[in-house]
Amino acid sequence: RVDQRTQVSRQSFEDVFSDDIIKKTVVNDIKHQFSFPFSEVSSLRLTTNLRFDKVTTLSNSPTTLKTPNDNFILFGGLLEYVFDVTRPISLNINNGFKFKTWVEGYNELLNPNTDFFVLGLDLRNYQKIHRNIVFASRIALSTSFGSQKLLYYMGGVDNWLSAQYDGSIVPDPAQNYQFQTIATPMRGFFQNARNGNSFVAINNELRIPLFSYFSPKPLRSDLLENLMLIGFNDVGTAWTGLNPYSSSNSFNTTIIDGHNYTITLQNQKEPIIYGYGFGLRSRIL
Numbered sequence: 001r002v003d004q005r006t007q008v009s010r011q012s013f014e015d016v017f018s019d020d021i022i023k024k025t026v027v028n029d030i031k032h033q034f035s036f037p038f039s040e041v042s043s044l045r046l047t048t049n050l051r052f053d054k055v056t057t058l059s060n061s062p063t064t065l066k067t068p069n070d071n072f073i074l075f076g077g078l079l080e081y082v083f084d085v086t087r088p089i090s091l092n093i094n095n096g097f098k099f100k101t102w103v104e105g106y107n108e109l110l111n112p113n114t115d116f117f118v119l120g121l122d123l124r125n126y127q128k129i130h131r132n133i134v135f136a137s138r139i140a141l142s143t144s145f146g147s148q149k150l151l152y153y154m155g156g157v158d159n160w161l162s163a164q165y166d167g168s169i170v171p172d173p174a175q176n177y178q179f180q181t182i183a184t185p186m187r188g189f190f191q192n193a194r195n196g197n198s199f200v201a202i203n204n205e206l207r208i209p210l211f212s213y214f215s216p217k218p219l220r221s222d223l224l225e226n227l228m229l230i231g232f233n234d235v236g237t238a239w240t241g242l243n244p245y246s247s248s249n250s251f252n253t254t255i256i257d258g259h260n261y262t263i264t265l266q267n268q269k270e271p272i273i274y275g276y277g278f279g280l281r282s283r284i285l
Helices: none
Strands: 003-016 022-037 042-057 071-085 087-090 093-110 113-129 133-147 149-154 177-183 195-196 196-210 228-239 253-257 262-266 273-281
Touching: 093 133, 113 149, 113 177, 149 196, 149 228, 195 196
Parallel strands: 149 177, 195 228
Antiparallel strands: 003 022, 022 042, 042 071, 071 093, 087 093, 093 113, 113 133, 133 149, 133 196, 149 195, 196 228, 228 273, 253 262
16 A cells, blocks of 8 residues: 655756855765555655765865865655645646645754754645636745755746846855755746745636637647636745744845945845736647
8 A cells, every 4th residue: 555666866066166166066866755645635655865965176276176075965854745636627727626745854964963854835726717717826835944954045937947046135144054945936026036944925827728718629739729828926925034024034134345345234125025917828849
């Protein structure tokens, strides 16, 4: 009755720092998941994870040539409960309700003071309006805590080509951020419109298929079959501390560095951002 799955992955990437220092990170990761179903629509899933990171400073100068490698071994897991009573009608068209809640934790095996925890919840409802027109709504929230934390960049959309980043809001340097991710969608804003170790997002979409709604049978063109008009509304925020309106949030502080002076500006920005509009969605390839 218990489903099991093993995943092995390897990834490498490079980061460029000041003084032309280039660090290459190679990540080797192995995961094993146990999934125990309570019924056809709900299950409890446990994923164990062992990850090895090797960070090498590339030798582009006599100084960096002598820099030793940094090795990190992380062990932890993810426990999640999934409930899903949705019915797929067509691409991006569902009826029903589903949600997932989870807790995640990691620690470096060679360094006990590196605990890292994440709590999260994601609820989605797809309400049928007429035939294959649906109103999709979602609320997602998550927070990280421990000696190491996860940094959420709010703004933009998933798989954004030529993504734009707002560099005016600097993450809180007092937080020991070890990982980062994008909190989406927040259409109408660049990535990092708000940031912090916690976030909440509410998204609503009215999905109206333009051609398949009027056709009594499937269309030959996949592009036209899945082409839909989207009316959307996004509301959300990301913050550091107890609540979004805390004056200690990093987006309330602007630092101006001059030649021989530093100016720190304190203000109280509205932490909650929102956007609305419309767009088109389909499958091209």
